[in-house]
Amino acid sequence: MIRAIIDADNQVAEIDETNNEATRAIIVGAAANLYFKSFASSNSSPNMGDYVQINSKIGNAGAVNATANIKFYYINDSSDTVAIGQTPVSVFAHDSVPVIMPWSVADNQTTLIGKIMDVNTLEFNTDDNEATDNIGGMTITVTADNRLSWR
Numbered sequence: 001m002i003r004a005i006i007d008a009d010n011q012v013a014e015i016d017e018t019n020n021e022a023t024r025a026i027i028v029g030a031a032a033n034l035y036f037k038s039f040a041s042s043n044s045s046p047n048m049g050d051y052v053q054i055n056s057k058i059g060n061a062g063a064v065n066a067t068a069n070i071k072f073y074y075i076n077d078s079s080d081t082v083a084i085g086q087t088p089v090s091v092f093a094h095d096s097v098p099v100i101m102p103w104s105v106a107d108n109q110t111t112l113i114g115k116i117m118d119v120n121t122l123e124f125n126t127d128d129n130e131a132t133d134n135i136g137g138m139t140i141t142v143t144a145d146n147r148l149s150w151r
Contacts, residue, residue, distance in 0.1 A: 031124040032066035034116045035059050037096055039131035041112060046105045046135060054103055056114055056131065058089050059096040066091055067120045072101045073113040081113065082106070109136030 006020045014020075037057040046052050054072055068091075072084040084103050091097050116129035123129075 030063040031122045032060055032062035032064040032091075032093070032119065033123050033125050033128075034066055034068055034091060034119055035061060035125070035128035036114060036116070036131035039112075039114050040133050041135050044135050044137070046108050048105055048108050050105045050108075052103055052105060052135075054084070054101040054112055054114070054133075056099045056101075057096050058091055058099055058116065060091040060093055062124060063093045064121055065093050066123070068116050069118045070099050070101075071115045071117055072103070073115070074103075074107055074110045075113070076107055076110070084112075105135075107136075110134075 004022050007014070007017075008020075010017065035058070037059040039054070039056045042053040042055055043050065056070065058068075058070060060066055068089055069086050070089050071086040073081045074084060076082050085101055087099060087101060089097060089099055112133045112135060114131045119129075
């Protein structure tokens with residue numbers, strides 16, 4: 001493990017002192033690295049109650065086979081993270097697999113979240129274990145009239 005501390009003696013006045021430390025594992029030898037290659041809803045502007053698929057592809061950039069749980073969430077109007085469901089996944093080294101989660105839309109203007117969790121082996125990078133997709137955003141259609149009128 002490597003631990004880095006910035007401003008250990010609190011010489012710099014800051015609003016947030018909790019972000020001055022980081023700890024990382026150093027892995028010697030082969031390891032897995034699961035990550036989201038893609039993550040998106042099958043419909044970017046669904047109606048309430050529509051059934052959509054949350055389509056994702058989980059890659060493994062590492063040299064070790066890995067299993068994990070892929071958990072899906074959405075953020076409701078109260079900013080709570082609400083579970084949609086989860087599914088197990090097994091990904092061979094240097095390969096990828098599709099993962100599809102069906103969802104009956106409970107909030108049609110939200111952020112969908114995917115998380116790779118409970119990986120059965122060490123990963124050399126856990127910073128890429130989360131993905132998001134915004135649905136229900138504003139759509140603007142612009143039409144132009146090419147006629148000019150002079151008065």
